[in-house]
Amino acid sequence: MTIKTKQAQPQPLVSIGAEQFHEVNRMPLARISEIAERASGMLVDVRESMLAPHPRKNAPVYTTAQVAALCRIDRQKANYYLSSRNDLDLPEGTLRGKGSSREFTLAEARTWIDRVAPFMKRPDGVKGKKIAIGNFKGGVSKTTTAMTLAQGLSLFGRRVLIMDLDPQASLTALTGILADSEVEDEHTALPLIYGEQQSLEYAVQSTYWDGIDLIPASAALFGAEFYLPFKQSKDSKFQFWNVLNKGIEPLLDTYDVVIIDTPPALSYMTINAFMAADGLIVPTPPSALDYASSTQFWNLFSDLSNSMQEAAPGLDKTFDFIHVLLAKVDQSQAATHVVREWIKKTYESLVLPIEVPTTTVTQSAAAEFGTVYDISKYEGSLKTYQRAREAYDRLAEIVDQQLVALWTAKKE
Structure with missing residues (x-):
């Protein structure tokens, strides 16, 4: 038996004249603040619904x-x-x-x-280390890498300071703090950049995660991109690349490691982070576009290195380590296996022997302003959770072993 259904008739298009179209779509600058207010209000609602019944993030049990x-x-x-x-x-x-x-x-x-636990503690008199997480492309898991590495290291007994230098403040958001409504300019690195403070101690605040403190970010950090070159133009002896390093130095007796999340661009703040860092981790997803972007990263980084050596001939900068981390690895994509080989052939020993997979665990955790470490009990597949968690555990283990080796070498 065939049942005939009446097909819906297409509705005629509503004609909008050019003048009417112009009026509907006009957006004066004064109205941008309305969009910003709506977006900020919605983000507060989203965060509170995601973190219900608690208005703030809670650590796992x-x-x-x-x-x-x-x-x-x-x-x-x-x-x-x-x-x-x-x-x-x-x-x-x-x-x-x-x-x-x-x-x-x-x-x-x-x-x-x-x-x-049998983990070696940082020897007395040996300072903590600084690690920058960098890539000039957004969406490569840079912020997630910074947060999960901090959480993983804290579970090795380390005291960790995370520092958000990205005006988008994603790392700050992962701690449950909303930059646009809860972070003032004086809570960020800006007072240090402007010369109002000599140490970053003023900006440190505790987080929901025992063992991890935070220096937050906000959109106001864009101001550093104007101030630093202006200061340099007025004072040829001003070391614009060394401001952050000097501000972090007093904190290295307190923290075992400082992890710096950088903006996805070769900005003045990124340069400061790289020049301050003892180690650099570059998350790189095995996709063709991300691989192409990574070559631009290293080319720009090379240009920066040459420029720094010309600007400061006496500059002695050496990284204790540089790692390329395969992140957001999707095994279901045919191109993944090919691009993985490109990355390994290009960066050779710099590539870490671990891969961070893209799973439903990492996707759902990110949607809830969290990471795999924030999950006390995963309701889905235990195997899927373990696969995601083990990758981050292994990353923390490798980095922790390097920290211990560096502390030991320094002591000797």
Whole structure:
């Protein structure tokens, strides 16, 4: 039996005259603020709905087995510490329900890591290290790399400072802070740039994640791109590339590592970050467009290096390491395998032996202003979650091993 349905008749197009069209689409500068206000209001609503029932981000909680894994001991050893009296004064967590299972906060878990885990601590008298995350193309997982690396290193017992230099303030947003409504100019690096402060200590604030502090960003950081060249034009002895480095230096006794998220451009702030950094990590997705963009990054970086040597002949700058990180790897894309080989042949030993996959875990976490480390319990496939988490864990492990090696070499 065939059922005939009445087809909808196409509606005639509404004719709009040129004059009417012009009136509908006109947008004077004065109305841009209306769009900005609506966007800011919507972002507040979105964040609060994503983070409900809490208006702020909360760190994850851990089971006894998870705490044991973080400390590199077995579950039985952890239970022994919990049941026996010892001089470690370890947090006992909170009993869940009527059973004997326990739940530990991040701060409690980090106390266990500090007192039980076999990780070497930074020697006295040895300063922390600075790592810049850079790429001149947006959307390559630069900010996510900065945040997950900080979180991963904190689970090795490190005290981490993250610094947001991107006026878009995405790293700041990942900590649950909205730049346009909650960050004033004096909370950013601007007072240092303008010469009003000599150290960045004034800008440091705590975050929801125990062991990670933040220097936030806001759109006001665009001002640095005008001030620094202006200052240089007025004072030929002014080292525009060294402002950030001097501001970070007093903090290196407090923090094991400072991780700097840079703007997706060769800006004056990016130059400052690169010149301050001891190490550089360049996230590079294995796609043809991102690969092409990465060659431009290195060409511009090379031009910058040559220009810096001409501007300051006595400048002695050496990176402790430079890494290319394969990020946002989508195995389902046919081009991924080809471009991966291009990247490996081009950058050889600079390419890290890990790949950060694109998964439903990373996509859903990003949509909720978070990372894989923010998830206490993943409701989807455990295998998918572990694949995403293991990549970031391995990145943190490699970087932590390099930090330890550098601290040891410095001590000797």
